[in-house]
Ligand SMILES: Nc1ncnc2c1ncn2[C@@H]1O[C@H](COP(=O)(O)OP(=O)(O)O)[C@@H](O)[C@H]1O
């Protein structure tokens with residue numbers, strides 16, 4: 184989407200949002216309550232017409248050809264949109280038929296999705312008795328019935344208990360592994376960190392930062408490496424081994440066994456450090472990388488913590 | 497033609513969603529039928545002895561078509577309540593994100609409500625016949641009378657659809673859907689002869705489309721001459737459908753789950 188503006192009365196819900204998600208990627212749209220996440224999703228899924236700017240899905244303009252866009256997307260809104268009085272299988276059949284898929288295809292696809300989302304046992308039960316997690320999984324299954332090229336998940340874990348949330352994360356990770364393009368919104372930094380390969384932070388209808396979780400963390404000072412070794416007499420050797428691996432000055436403590444240095448955060452730092460010290464004949468007790476949390480990122484970017492925002496709403 | 501087939505297909509799929517549920521909710525069905533039967537019994541046995549209508553030697557023959565009409569009209573409220581519920585639950589958002597015909601969401605809903613109303617209507621006719629009501633006109637007249645009543649109720653379903661899509665909650669849809677039906681059905685010829693009403697109210701009752709519909713149905717059921725009332729009743733129903741389906745479609749494309 185390009186320069187999208189959407190106002191509701193005096194509220195500028197979206198104030199020139201640009202966003203591009205490559206095919207097959209999982210993007211996280213992160214922001215506090217009222218940031219404009221749902222509005223962004225609603226513009227992209229043809230539910231709202233933007234006041235300015237253009238949005239395209241698979242190159243198709245959302246405003247010009249909403250019908251073609253609808254054939255290519257799956258939407259799981261902020262509240263599980265399932266028909267409570269029908270069974271899980273009937274819900275899938277209902278949506279499948281509205282995509283105008285042949286009946287046999289709908290039935291086969293429904294079986295596949297029920298199995299995959301762990302709903303096979305509950306397939307012929309009325310949804311009313313389902314737990315929040317089961318409803319959410321059914322909701323996502325319904326969005327996937329026609330194999331959309333983009334899946335929108337608006338706060339998929341909000342309101343779920345911790346166990347269901349973990350289950351939902353597994354489901355989303357599986358989707359990502361299958362190559363589904365996903366745009367996911369969340370208020371939880373931890374969730375974006377875990378699921379998204381690229382995070383777009385929005386606040387007051389504007390994109391305030393974009394990058395991989397690691398890049399965002401580095402923007403606020405990167406990670407620090409701490410190492411502890413067994414014998415003080417190895418201090419010199421440890422310093423000279425660590426220096427080329429780190430992004431800045433290596434400092435050691437008074438006991439001559441503890442070291443700390445900034446690093447470019449990334450996977451494989453810890454094993455690399457251990458291997459290098461081992462090769463140099465230094466006995467390592469402990470290696471740790473402390474990464475700033477996305478909460479820290481948010482604080483730096485907006486000058487506010489996310490908790491304060493939630494309290495205010 | 498293609499568009500029409502598309503609309504019909506999607507409307508049917510949507511209607512089926514609601515129709516599947518009806519037999520599962522036997523409780524609702526029973527209570528939905530008890531209420532009109534109760535009305536029927538109260539009017540016949542409580543008021544029946546005290547109300548004399550000129551031209552009818554039996555109040556039942558006058559009253560029953562009015563109760564049929566009222567019951568069908570009240571039944572139209574399901575449409576608004578159901579749509580408000582779908583809206584509140586986010587189902588309307590899901591439907592709007594699907595490549596389906598937009599009108600089908602409301603058409604399907606009104607059709608399933610029509611089927612439900614027909615069921616209540618059949619139950620009521622059976623009870624009315626048991627109490628002593630008779631179709632003294634011919635079968636064709638009785639069918640025409642029923643068709644007029646059902647069409648008017650269907651037209652009001654579209655009014656209810658607009659209400660359901662305009663209010664922000666199911667509770668509001670419930671109140672807003674029912675409140676105007678009391679004056680609509682009571683300030684009419686359904687239960688009494690409007691010529692006994694105060695002078696200022698009589699023209700209102702006479703002009704009320706519900707009066708026209710009731711009078712036509714009553715005349716047809718009783719084998720009396722209908723006059724032009726039936727045509728006016730038909731015109732009202734069609735007019736309401738045209739106006740309110742346009743409004744509902746516009747509302748629907750702007751509606752949001754909030
Ligand atoms: N239908 C609407 N009418 C009026 N204001 C709205 C509407 N939808 C959203 N808003 C406002 O737009 C802003 C962004 O809302 P939203 O996109 O729902 O945020 P988020 O999903 O990030 O919590 C908020 O200030 C919200 O109050």
Ligand SMILES: [Mg+2]
Pocket residue numbers: 217220221222261337338
């Ligand atoms: Mg939201």
